[in-house]
Amino acid sequence: MVELLEREQLLAQLDALRGEGGRLVFVGGEAGVGKTALVRAFAQGAGGVLRGSCENLAAPTPLGPFLDVGLEPAEPRTIAAAALARGGVLVLEDVHWADGASLDVLRVLGRRIDGSDAFVVATYRDDEVTGDHPLRVVLGELASAPGVVRIAVPRLSLDAVRALAEPLGADANAIHRLTLGNAFFVTEILAAGGVDLPETIRDAVLARVALLDEAARRLIEVIAVIPLRAELWLLEHVVPLELDRLDICLESGVIRADRDGVAFRHELARLAVESSLAPHRRRALHEAILDALADRGDLSRLAYHAEEAGNVEAVLRHAPEAGKAASAASSHREAAVQYARALRFADACPSDERADLLDRYAEEALLTGLYEESVEARLSALALHRAVNDRLRVGVTLSRLTNAFTRLGRNQEAEEASRESIEILESLPPGRDLAWAYAVQAYARMLSRDNDEGVAWGRKAVVAAATVGDREVEAYGLNMAGTSLMMAGRIEEGVLELERSLAIAGEAGHEVFTMSALNMLGTGLGEMMALEAAERYLRQCIDFAEAHELWPVYPRAWLALVHVYRGRWDDGASLAGQVMRGAHDPISRISALIALGRVRARRGDPGAFDALDEALELSVPGGHLQRLGHVHSARAEAAWLTGDADRTVEEALGAYQLALEKRHLWYAGELAYWQWRAGALEEAPAWIAEPYQLQLEGDAERAAAAWRAHGCPYEAARTLADAGDEAALVELERLGARPLAAHLRRSLGLRGPRDATRGNPAGLTPRELEVLALVADGMQNRQIAERLVLSTRTVDHHVSSVLRKLGAKTRVEAASRFREISVADGANMGSPADVAAPARP
Amino acid sequence: MDTYVILRRSGWRSGEELGEAAARSTTVGEEMPDDVRWIRSYVLEEGNGVGTVCIYQASSPEAIRAHAAAADLPVDEIVRVADTVIVRPDPLPATAAS
Numbered sequence: 029m030v031e032l033l034e035r036e037q038l039l040a041q042l043d044a045l046r047g048e049g050g051r052l053v054f055v056g057g058e059a060g061v062g063k064t065a066l067v068r069a070f071a072q073g074a075g076g077v078l079r080g081s082c083e084n085l086a087a088p089t090p091l092g093p094f095l096d097v098g099l100e101p102a103e104p105r106t107i108a109a110a111a112l113a114r115g116g117v118l119v120l121e122d123v124h125w126a127d128g129a130s131l132d133v134l135r136v137l138g139r140r141i142d143g144s145d146a147f148v149v150a151t152y153r154d155d156e157v158t159g160d161h162p163l164r165v166v167l168g169e170l171a172s173a174p175g176v177v178r179i180a181v182p183r184l185s186l187d188a189v190r191a192l193a194e195p196l197g198a199d200a201n202a203i204h205r206l207t208l209g210n211a212f213f214v215t216e217i218l219a220a221g222g223v224d225l226p227e228t229i230r231d232a233v234l235a236r237v238a239l240l241d242e243a244a245r246r247l248i249e250v251i252a253v254i255p256l257r258a259e260l261w262l263l264e265h266v267v268p269l270e271l272d273r274l275d276i277c278l279e280s281g282v283i284r285a286d287r288d289g290v291a292f293r294h295e296l297a298r299l300a301v302e303s304s305l306a307p308h309r310r311r312a313l314h315e316a317i318l319d320a321l322a323d324r325g326d327l328s329r330l331a332y333h334a335e336e337a338g339n340v341e342a343v344l345r346h347a348p349e350a351g352k353a354a355s356a357a358s359s360h361r362e363a364a365v366q367y368a369r370a371l372r373f374a375d376a377c378p379s380d381e382r383a384d385l386l387d388r389y390a391e392e393a394l395l396t397g398l399y400e401e402s403v404e405a406r407l408s409a410l411a412l413h414r415a416v417n418d419r420l421r422v423g424v425t426l427s428r429l430t431n432a433f434t435r436l437g438r439n440q441e442a443e444e445a446s447r448e449s450i451e452i453l454e455s456l457p458p459g460r461d462l463a464w465a466y467a468v469q470a471y472a473r474m475l476s477r478d479n480d481e482g483v484a485w486g487r488k489a490v491v492a493a494a495t496v497g498d499r500e501v502e503a504y505g506l507n508m509a510g511t512s513l514m515m516a517g518r519i520e521e522g523v524l525e526l527e528r529s530l531a532i533a534g535e536a537g538h539e540v541f542t543m544s545a546l547n548m549l550g551t552g553l554g555e556m557m558a559l560e561a562a563e564r565y566l567r568q569c570i571d572f573a574e575a576h577e578l579w580p581v582y583p584r585a586w587l588a589l590v591h592v593y594r595g596r597w598d599d600g601a602s603l604a605g606q607v608m609r610g611a612h613d614p615i616s617r618i619s620a621l622i623a624l625g626r627v628r629a630r631r632g633d634p635g636a637f638d639a640l641d642e643a644l645e646l647s648v649p650g651g652h653l654q655r656l657g658h659v660h661s662a663r664a665e666a667a668w669l670t671g672d673a674d675r676t677v678e679e680a681l682g683a684y685q686l687a688l689e690k691r692h693l694w695y696a697g698e699l700a701y702w703q704w705r706a707g708a709l710e711e712a713p714a715w716i717a718e719p720y721q722l723q724l725e726g727d728a729e730r731a732a733a734a735w736r737a738h739g740c741p742y743e744a745a746r747t748l749a750d751a752g753d754e755a756a757l758v759e760l761e762r763l764g765a766r767p768l769a770a771h772l773r774r775s776l777g778l779r780g781p782r783d784a785t786r787g788n789p790a791g792l793t794p795r796e797l798e799v800l801a802l803v804a805d806g807m808q809n810r811q812i813a814e815r816l817v818l819s820t821r822t823v824d825h826h827v828s829s830v831l832r833k834l835g836a837k838t839r840v841e842a843a844s845r846f847r848e849i850s851v852a853d854g855a856n857m858g859s860p861a862d863v864a865a866p867a868r869p
Numbered sequence: 870m871d872t873y874v875i876l877r878r879s880g881w882r883s884g885e886e887l888g889e890a891a892a893r894s895t896t897v898g899e900e901m902p903d904d905v906r907w908i909r910s911y912v913l914e915e916g917n918g919v920g921t922v923c924i925y926q927a928s929s930p931e932a933i934r935a936h937a938a939a940a941d942l943p944v945d946e947i948v949r950v951a952d953t954v955i956v957r958p959d960p961l962p963a964t965a966a967s
Contacts, residue, residue: 598938601931624931633930634873634949766946795941818939821896825889826941 032069033188035062041179042070042149046117050144050175052137054123054167056154057181060212060229060296063151066181067119070149077117082125083256084295087350087365089328090129090357093120101357104129105577108136115145122295124152124163128359131166136577138166142175154180160612162361168610169579183209192218199225212294219281233300237282244273244280251283251290252301253313253336255329259289265320266313311337318342327353328362335369343373348385355392364392371405383412387425394432402432420461423452427465434472437650442472463492463501470508474515477653477690482512486525503532503541507548514552517693523549523561539576546572551586555654557694557717559739563590581611585619592623595741595763601627614646618655621646622662629666630742632766636666656683657695664702669767673706680706693717700724705750723747752776792833799826800834804843870906870926872950873933878913878920880943887912887919890942897940904932924950 032039045051057063071077080093091101097118099107111118111133120126123134137148157163170176184192189209190200196218206225207213216232217225220239226232237248247270251258263271274290277283282297283290292298302310314337321330327350334342351366367389374382386409393402406429413421426449433442446469453462466489473482486509493501510525526549533541550566553559566587573580585607591600604623611617621643628636640663647655660683667675680702687696697720700712704724712724719738722731728751735744742763748756749772757778760769773779792800802812809827813820827839836842881887891910898907906926913920927933930947937944 598934602935605929605931628930631930633934633947634871635930793941818941819897819900822893822940825893825896829886829889 032062032065033191034182034184035066035069038066038179038181039070039073042066043073045177046074046147050112050141050146052134052141052148052150052170052173052176054176054178055149055151055181056157056178057151058155058183058210059153060210060294061181061183062211063181064121064294065211067121067149067151071117071119074117074147077119079119079121081121081256082123082127082130083328084122084125084299085255085328085332087328087331087354087362087369088125088127089326090127090354090359090362091133092127092328093123093130094133104132104358105136108133108140111137111148112140112144112146116147118146118148120148120150122152123150124156124161126163127354127362128162129357130359131162132358132577135166135169135579138170138173138176139574139577142173144175165610165612171609172606184211184214185209189214196221212296216297229296230300230303233282233297234304236280237301240277240280240282241273243270244277246270247273247277248282248301249305249309250313250317251292252298252305253310254317255298255332257286257289257291262289262317262320266316315339328366331366331369335373340373340376344370344377347373348388351388351392355388360392360395364389364396364398367392379412379415383409383421386412387428390428390432394428394435399432399435403429403436403438406432419452420456423449423456423465424461425449426452427461427468430468430472434475439472439476439651446472458492458495460493460496460498460501463489463496463498463505466492467501467504467508470505470512474508474512475652477515477692479512479516479690483509483516486510486512499532499536500538500541503529503536503538503545506532507541507545510545511548511552514548514556515692517556519553519556519558522552526552539578543569543573543576543578543580547583550583554586554590555658555694557593557738557740559590559594563587563594566590581607581613581616582619585611585616585623588623589619592626593743594739597627597631597763614650615655618643618646618659622658625662625666629662629669630763630765630768632669632770636669637663640666653683653686653690653692653695657687657692657699659683661695661698661702664699668702668705676702676706677708688713691715697721719743719747723750728753754778792830796826796830796833799823800830800842800846803827803830803839804846806843870928872908872924872926872953873930874948874950875923875925875933875937875944876920876946876948877923877943878945879915879918880920882918884912884919887921890940893940894936894942897936900939901932901936904928905936 042053045053055063055067071079078097080096082088082093089095091099091107094107094111095101099110102110120134123130126134134150137146141148152163157167167178186200186204186209189204189207192214193200193203198218202225203214203217206227207217210229213229213232216229216236220226220232220235226235237245240248247263247267250263250267250270254262263274278285278290281293283292292301305313314333318330318333318337318339321333325333327346330346331343331350334346347366347370351363351370354360354363354366367385370385371382371389374385377385386405390402390405390409393399393405406425410422410425410429413425426445430442430446430449433439433445446465449465450462450469453465456462466485470482470485470489473479473485486505486507489505490502490509493499493505506525506529510522510529512522513519513525514522516522526545530542530545530549533545546565546569550562550569553562553565566583569583570580570587573583584603588600588603588607591597591603600623604620604627607616607620608624611620621639625636625639625643628634628639640659643659644663647659660679663682664676664679667679680699683695684699684703687699693715694717696713697716700709700716701720701723703709704712712720714721716724719731719734722734728747732744732747735747741759742765745756745759745763745765746768749760749768752772752775754772754776757769757772760772798816799812802815807815809823810820812818813823816823831837831839831842834842834845836845881890894907898905904927908924908926910921910923913922925933927936933947934944936942
């Protein structure tokens with residue numbers, strides 16, 4: 029067997045990480061680079077190791093790798109908890125093929141592993157995890173998790189190839205040039221021997237297999253069509269006569285023993301052999317395996333072999349069941365694949381069966397973001413339901429279609445589908461489906477900010493749901509009504525309805541609706557600039573989501589915005605940056621981009637329009653006010669701060685009509701403000717948000733006070749600056765609002781910014797003062813570093829500097845000097861706690 | 870990563886203070902190599918102290934500010950560099966950077 033070359037450093041790294049305790053290590057590298065060999069070498073040194081593998085299937089078995097290691101099927105967080113409790117080393121191979129439920133387990137493991145006894149190593153093909161690959165999302169989310177590490181396995185160097193090739197008399201240079209140092213490719217070539225080098229991995233593998241006798245090759249071929257591993261009992265069924273060749277095959281190194289069966293040394297080899305089979309032979313082999321598996325195989329395997337064998341009856345028997353099982357395990361991508369598979373073979377099915385498959389597929393497609401496919405399937409199902417005049421199904425399907433149309437921004441079609449669904453369902457005995465249809469209409473209205481209608485339909489849904497005792501839809505209806513009330517400016521009423529929705533969802537133990545209510549409360553109050561309340565609910569929402577392993581991206585994006593509007597630009601930009609790194613859904617990205625754009629514009633930093641251009645691009649398809657209104661407000665502001673009055677007006681007009689139409693107090697208010705500021709608007713409607721109303725009426729003092737009441741220091745300062753009030757400068761400089769401060773100074777004929785160092789006692793910088801305050805409080809440097817979110821070394825520097833400037837030899841001396849300074853400076857200093865407040869997470 | 874110019878006008882009272890700041894800047898920079906890379910700086914005579922013009926590569930303006938906050942460096946202005954035009958090499962520095 030080949031010795032491991034050039035892996036000492038990586039092995040040492042893995043050993044060191046093992047010593048640190050609870051870690052999840054992602055080992056990445058291209059196919060064949062040697063990840064498995066590395067991890068196995070590590071495992072040998074680590075004692076007892078459990079190993080689970082992911083299958084290279086379009087729809088692998090849900091939770092496959094975890095079932096492999098003896099964990100019982102359950103909710104992802106339960107499985108993760110069990111794995112963490114068990115401790116020890118767990119190896120998960122090829123997680124780029126992991127199903128949705130397994131990825132959820134990985135997420136939980138990543139978040140909870142630090143401080144546990146478990147050590148998990150997950151290998152994956154990093155070159156395949158690009159774009160919107162599900163693992164990429166998981167890696168992004170776990171990027172800042174304390175226990176998660178990523179290491180990469182590099183290719184072999186020329187020296188390493190030489191060390192392998194020379195003993196066999198092979199041409200190391202030629203091999204290295206061909207393989208680029210891919211370990212698997214190198215070993216395949218060397219094993220095949222021969223003078224001519226194969227051109228590809230496939231050729232190398234096939235050359236090696238060609239060295240075996242005919243019976244052995246037949247055995248290899250069977251093993252090649254079974255993903256992951258071929259159990260011995262299975263081989264006994266399928267190729268009883270060739271089984272005596274097993275030892276020879278094992279010796280040849282083409283396959284190796286794997287638990288209760290055998291497998292190819294590498295998936296690349298398996299695929300090479302499988303692809304070399306003639307189609308009819310491959311089909312026949314799959315048929316034989318399907319036959320042998322009978323009812324022993326799991327559903328995913330059966331469905332897979334059934335399709336490959338072209339066995340219509342088997343596909344229709346197994347794929348739908350596999351789909352249901354995957355859906356129940358929350359592996360929705362896999363469920364969609366199974367239903368799609370069944371549909372491919374369903375032409376001869378009776379139409380009610382086909383319709384059922386289409387409906388199920390459409391549901392899974394919707395859950396996994398395949399909106400176009402979902403709509404298509406629903407429309408096909410709809411046609412079938414209409415053909416047999418199944419009015420209930422027609423009504424329900426139309427209602428579900430509405431959702432998909434809405435996600436796609438096909439609002440006209442969403443409207444039509446919704447109206448028809450309600451018409452039909454109202455003509456039938458009242459039930460849950462009618463209540464749902466009302467709620468779906470309410471959702472569409474809420475999204476379009478047709479607030480009055482949103483409230484009306486939401487309440488209809490509540491009444492209909494209460495009639496049939498359906499608490500879920502009741503909660504949903506209250507949610508929609510409450511949100512619409514808030515968006516209409518009736519904030520207190522809206523909050524009441526949403527709190528009721530929250531309570532009902534909580535009683536029913538419905539996590540998704542609980543989170544939805546908290547989310548609407550937080551983001552809705554944020555949109556209505558009730559920032560303190562918004563922040564409270566957003567934090568509650570985030571905490572709830574994390575405690576229940578739901579993924580709170582949107583509330584975080586909104587929290588970033590709230591930070592920005594409350595004047596905490598560092599926190600806002602930092603959180604927005606985090607969201608951008610981990611989030612793929614457009615809605616969250618738009619919010620995060622607006623936060624970044626506003627901060628950059630207000631600071632005069634580069635990149636404001638980079639962020640806002642992307643935000644606009646993402647907002648246009650949906651055409652919703654809550655994106656366009658927000659984006660255009662931010663863009664108008666950014667344009668103004670670069671001194672372009674014409675552009676300011678242009679940007680504001682981009683959403684002004686829409687904001688007026690929907691009577692949005694805040695977007696109409698801000699967009700009107702920017703036009704007014706640029707001299708292009710005389711009057712705005714009286715109903716716009718109070719601070720803007722007051723400012724446009726000419727009452728800057730009260731307008732600024734109104735902004736302060738909302739917790740917006742920048743907008744308050746801006747209002748005063750607009751009125752030429754020098755008092756605004758202090759706040760603007762404190763916030764770091766360079767463009768506005770410079771503009772105000774220019775218009776007042778003032779010179780440069782004030783020097784922050786000059787005012788301070790003993791010539792200490794503000795930061796040094798903070799550190800001194802904590803030293804005086806008795807803190808050690810490490811604690812100070814934690815408190816101020818600095819590195820310990822930076823704090824060490826500061827403490828030395830402080831001692832020097834004060835002429836103090838010890839911390840105690842410095843502390844007493846601090847107290848002297850405090851007394852002398854009176855009100856300016858406050859107590860140590862005031863000077864150095866704890867950092868916000 | 871884009872390249873940025875950072876202005877830190879009148880940031881320090883003396884060359885010594887600046888030296889200490891440079892040390893902090895390096896230390897913190899090493900902890901965030903994927904976010905900021907300090908390329909070079911020009912020390913400015915400000916009458917009552919010194920300032921700098923710094924050239925950094927950074928993943929975003931926010932990364933620059935995060936680095937500055939952690940290392941206690943002032944940031945007056947950040948401007949993105951569109952292009953670099955070198956006409957002559959820099960004259961030798963009067964004092965080597967630490």
